[in-house]
Amino acid sequence: MLSPVQLHVFPSCYSSLSCSADGELALAAGEYVHVITPKGPSKENTSSAPTATSSNWQITRFRANVFTNKEWPTILPQDRENFSIGAEQSNSTVAGLAWSPPGLAKHRRCILAVLTTNLILSFYEAVGPQAKWTRVAVVNEALRSYFGPLISTSSLSMRKSHIRSFAWSPPLLVPSSEETTTRAEHRWGIPLLTVTNDDNDVIFLRAQRSIGSARNSNPYSIEVLSLTPLHDPVGNNRVAHSSIFASAVKTRLKSLSISYGPWLFQESGEGDWAAVSNVAVVYGDKLKIIKQSVKLCLDMEDVNVQPKCEMSSETTLCSHDINNHNFTGPLQWIYLDGSAEVHLCAGIRAGMIVVTASCAAYKASAIKPEHIKVQEWPFYNEPEENSQDERSRHWESIGGCLTFQTTQNAHQLSSPPWKSQVDEICERFDLDHDLGGLVSARVWGLASYRGLVMAAVTRHPGDRIEYRTSLEDLTAIVFSGANSQCDEPGSFPTTPEPNRSPDAVHAKRKALLGYVLDAKRSKYDARPWSQKILYAAACCAVVESHEDTLLWLARKAFEWLSSSTGLDLTDEISKCSAPGSTIDAKSETQLSGPGLEVFEKCEVCSSGISWYSAHEGQCAEGHLFVRCGLSLLCLQEPGLSKFCSVCDTEYYSEDVIDSSYGVEFQHSYLSLSDIFDTCVYCGGKFRS
Numbered sequence: 001m002l003s004p005v006q007l008h009v010f011p012s013c014y015s016s017l018s019c020s021a022d023g024e025l026a027l028a029a030g031e032y033v034h035v036i037t038p039k040g041p042s043k044e045n046t047s048s049a050p051t052a053t054s055s056n057w058q059i060t061r062f063r064a065n066v067f068t069n070k071e072w073p074t075i076l077p078q079d080r081e082n083f084s085i086g087a088e089q090s091n092s093t094v095a096g097l098a099w100s101p102p103g104l105a106k107h108r109r110c111i112l113a114v115l116t117t118n119l120i121l122s123f124y125e126a127v128g129p130q131a132k133w134t135r136v137a138v139v140n141e142a143l144r145s146y147f148g149p150l151i152s153t154s155s156l157s158m159r160k161s162h163i164r165s166f167a168w169s170p171p172l173l174v175p176s177s178e179e180t181t182t183r184a185e186h187r188w189g190i191p192l193l194t195v196t197n198d199d200n201d202v203i204f205l206r207a208q209r210s211i212g213s214a215r216n217s218n219p220y221s222i223e224v225l226s227l228t229p230l231h232d233p234v235g236n237n238r239v240a241h242s243s244i245f246a247s248a249v250k251t252r253l254k255s256l257s258i259s260y261g262p263w264l265f266q267e268s269g270e271g272d273w274a275a276v277s278n279v280a281v282v283y284g285d286k287l288k289i290i291k292q293s294v295k296l297c298l299d300m301e302d303v304n305v306q307p308k309c310e311m312s313s314e315t316t317l318c319s320h321d322i323n324n325h326n327f328t329g330p331l332q333w334i335y336l337d338g339s340a341e342v343h344l345c346a347g348i349r350a351g352m353i354v355v356t357a358s359c360a361a362y363k364a365s366a367i368k369p370e371h372i373k374v375q376e377w378p379f380y381n382e383p384e385e386n387s388q389d390e391r392s393r394h395w396e397s398i399g400g401c402l403t404f405q406t407t408q409n410a411h412q413l414s415s416p417p418w419k420s421q422v423d424e425i426c427e428r429f430d431l432d433h434d435l436g437g438l439v440s441a442r443v444w445g446l447a448s449y450r451g452l453v454m455a456a457v458t459r460h461p462g463d464r465i466e467y468r469t470s471l472e473d474l475t476a477i478v479f480s481g482a483n484s485q486c487d488e489p490g491s492f493p494t495t496p497e498p499n500r501s502p503d504a505v506h507a508k509r510k511a512l513l514g515y516v517l518d519a520k521r522s523k524y525d526a527r528p529w530s531q532k533i534l535y536a537a538a539c540c541a542v543v544e545s546h547e548d549t550l551l552w553l554a555r556k557a558f559e560w561l562s563s564s565t566g567l568d569l570t571d572e573i574s575k576c577s578a579p580g581s582t583i584d585a586k587s588e589t590q591l592s593g594p595g596l597e598v599f600e601k602c603e604v605c606s607s608g609i610s611w612y613s614a615h616e617g618q619c620a621e622g623h624l625f626v627r628c629g630l631s632l633l634c635l636q637e638p639g640l641s642k643f644c645s646v647c648d649t650e651y652y653s654e655d656v657i658d659s660s661y662g663v664e665f666q667h668s669y670l671s672l673s674d675i676f677d678t679c680v681y682c683g684g685k686f687r688s
Helices: 139-147 154-161 244-250 359-363 419-433 502-517 531-544 548-565 570-575 593-597 663-675
Strands: 005-007 017-019 025-029 032-038 057-063 094-099 112-116 120-127 132-138 163-168 192-197 201-209 220-229 255-260 264-269 272-283 286-297 304-311 327-334 341-348 351-358 372-378 439-449 452-461 475-480 616-618 624-627 641-644 650-652
Touching (some): 017 094, 025 094, 025 439, 025 475, 094 163, 112 163, 120 163, 139 154, 139 163, 139 192, 139 220, 154 192, 192 255, 255 327, 272 327, 272 341, 341 359, 419 452, 502 531, 502 548, 531 570, 650 663
Antiparallel strands (some): 005 475, 032 057, 192 201, 264 272, 286 304, 641 650
């Protein structure tokens, strides 16, 4: 059973817990964000995964409220309509955080987006060998650049660039007709982000990691794709529309809860696809739905994303059953691939609403009332027996929402699966402070990872006004299965052991060598392709491959190199008919002239390096080097490597490959690292 992880902090917002696709937990706690990463199995004991005790977690934290003047410009007092002393004079504590889908950050990991109370949304990732969490982008800068030329009033421009809420979209995976594809849009999808600003605009953004970001002052580019303003919500029956009070309330309505719906595809032409998603927003206390459609042109060399975002008509979800409720959030979409319906869970006062629509209605331009089904789940406690008070006690508003699909049909609400662990925490708190059982617990955030549910819980006295110092702050992260019928998890589901069987490694290497050696795909004559990488791939095919196709491609590569450089590669060409052979180190004469651009040379003694293995190389004088798992060249200098986080295979780091290594080598290796962006042997993600 997983033990709770206890941190001496206090959460600063609801939905304060988020888990990435790589198993990294992030907890919002005041001015800090705590990142909790499971440690992998130790080399001494690789048979067991870590349990959730503090010794088996790597816990780091970083301050999220330290900004430069460029990131957070000084703002002088403005007029009453556009200036908020709450945001401008706050301590900039964390008001929300969420991990992006995988593929956006370096090494195809997840970016952590953090929203602070000064209404600034920042991106963070671990940078450098020490994995120091660093702010790498500020979304507000993209909004200021977008609205700056359009708005002349500085106060209105400030409201336009302040962010109130945000949500990441599910991965927009571009459909592919090929079984295996090398394009990132097919494998990882297009990362999209939706934010609402202080002027109640819903803004759709696309975030991209810049090419060569290690040498770029702006490692991430953020592009505004479209903007949809929110209008007046459906009126509250208790407030007259034409009253002065209604006008004053209108300027203070904010959109504080937002959720991205699933992407549904439909073919719009030969080679073209259209993807449709709905974004749910709680505007004031009413529910708004914004439809987003994206056209994907797949016949172009680069995926051309032309989003067409339009606000649904005022009749969208305009039914009596919905408009009579006061929505508080949060929002959660539910959809399984192939399902005929899409569900939306929305928190209301003392309960929850579940809105169900068919996929056809979900993709339509407007959702008509007759096409939806609304079900209300009130949350309250029945009066106890022999109690003088016969009234039901309603619960507080929902603070977090998490959904799981099970094979069992649940028609009634049940206790959460983590209740027993929370009861144990409260019981210990009760005994320590002699509270006589009057203890309550509060859940500040929910997250899930590979069938595991995590909840951030605090405990409080129930019979007195709570007085707490920072020394007494305690947040427990408890772990459980998806429902009460699931077995208690015994360990955190870390990355599985790599499949390094001969067949699996051979298949991975075949894909790599096939891509490098395929003249039609690589276009040796049309673009600068590294002759060193091409020669190394051909040698690797000769040394370790018995595939006729790869040996034929290796022969063609040797012949092209010989004809284009004038080098004598007769020995290499002949060995293509004898797989499993070794290739001797080149002489000093062969390493000069054109051979300098093709053959490897030892940086220590300037002698040639022989080819007998794809994992290591040795020069004529006996110096031994590890070969890069991607370029297959020897790593001869320290500080050049990145490593697979699972199997520790060593690779050249694309961050250190600049023009000093040659334009051809730089271009080729950056292309390879973009295509083979995970370990070619086990599929693990890289670490610096």
